[in-house]
């Protein structure tokens with residue numbers, strides 16, 4: 343749906359795996375310096391370039407810069423685990439960084455260490471979208487059935503150069519006193535935030551699952567699997583956010599294209615006619631989506647393809663004012679559910695998709711074209727059962 347991908351970066355292998363699990367059609371992308379990214383798709387068609395940066399702000403900054411240059415993403419997400427700095431932040435909770443503190447900046451003076459804080463703030467639109475997703479709870483659909491529900495918190499994250507695993511060391515006390523509104527602590531967000539800022543303030547969000555309390559019990563909580571549980575929650579929310587950000591970008595693009603189409607004389611469908619032995623190239627201002635050469639084709643798309651086509655038509659109908667924004671949003675959610683259920687490729691998944699599509703048919707019944715398109719997707723799925 344979006345030509346530009348979202349980049350998602352992680353530090354640890356288990357974080358990478360937690361994101362990778364949500365992607366389909368994965369393919370390897372090698373950078374000439376040896377960095378390996380994988381490019382996959384989310385159920386709504388949004389492309390994701392996934393990378394592993396390792397631990398620490400420095401490699402995170404360098405590889406974030408590399409990913410931005412390589413993929414020109416519309417947004418960047420960092421997904422991982424972190425330690426909680428306060429007792430009311432629970433294991434398994436998800437923290438979305440409203441601010442990132444690079445807490446190691448300072449001057450060492452005769453009377454002690456003085457902080458020289460650097461801080462980056464979350465961009466407005468991803469912040470609003472993330473809060474909306476948390477409010478309506480739809481992101482939880484991506485959690486495995488046996489995963490306990492997590493609380494999501496918005497607040498600052500402190501990023502430094504050490505693994506913090508004490509509540510009483512001088513370092514721990516200094517962090518808690520100097521950055522006392524920070525909810526969580528980790529080692530990459532400052533590098534990622536710096537790289538995003540230096541790239542025209544690319545929208546960037548850090549999403550962390552709490553896997554320990556940064557208080558000397560990390561070995562124990564790691565040992566009973568909290569890292570995997572915590573990052574499963576963070577990844578589910580991150581991918582819901584990626585989809586919604588992609589949708590917003592598409593909405594912007596569709597509106598943009600519609601305005602241009604009205605101002606330009608070029609019609610949407612251009613027929614290039616050759617007479618005699620003349621050779622004619624494609625004469626069109628822009629070409630979007632599939633290109634058919636020759637007579638209009640009646641090719642039959644599979645259910646997933648039909649669903650993608652339906653999504654595209656829905657966006658156009660919304661941009662043209664035939665579908666209001668509330669209906670559009672509700673309809674897109676049903677399409678997401680149908681696409682995700684279909685991607686399971688089981689009879690159960692197909693049945694779930696049919697139920698979502700029946701709800702969708704109800705939502706779109708006033709728009710004849712779209713309602714009949716929904717009916718044909720239902721028929722196509724029924725044919726595969």
Ligand SMILES: Nc1nc2c([nH]c(=O)n2[C@H]2C[C@H](O)[C@@H](COP(=O)(O)OP(=O)(O)OP(=O)(O)O)O2)c(=O)[nH]1
Nearest residue numbers: 353397423424425505506507527528529553554556
């Ligand atoms: N859960 C948690 N994650 C943290 C903390 N500090 C911290 O940097 N992180 C994030 C950022 C790093 O990418 C990564 C470090 O955790 P880790 O489990 O790899 O730490 P470690 O180096 O002590 O682990 P190990 O390889 O020695 O087992 O997790 C913390 O206190 N708790």
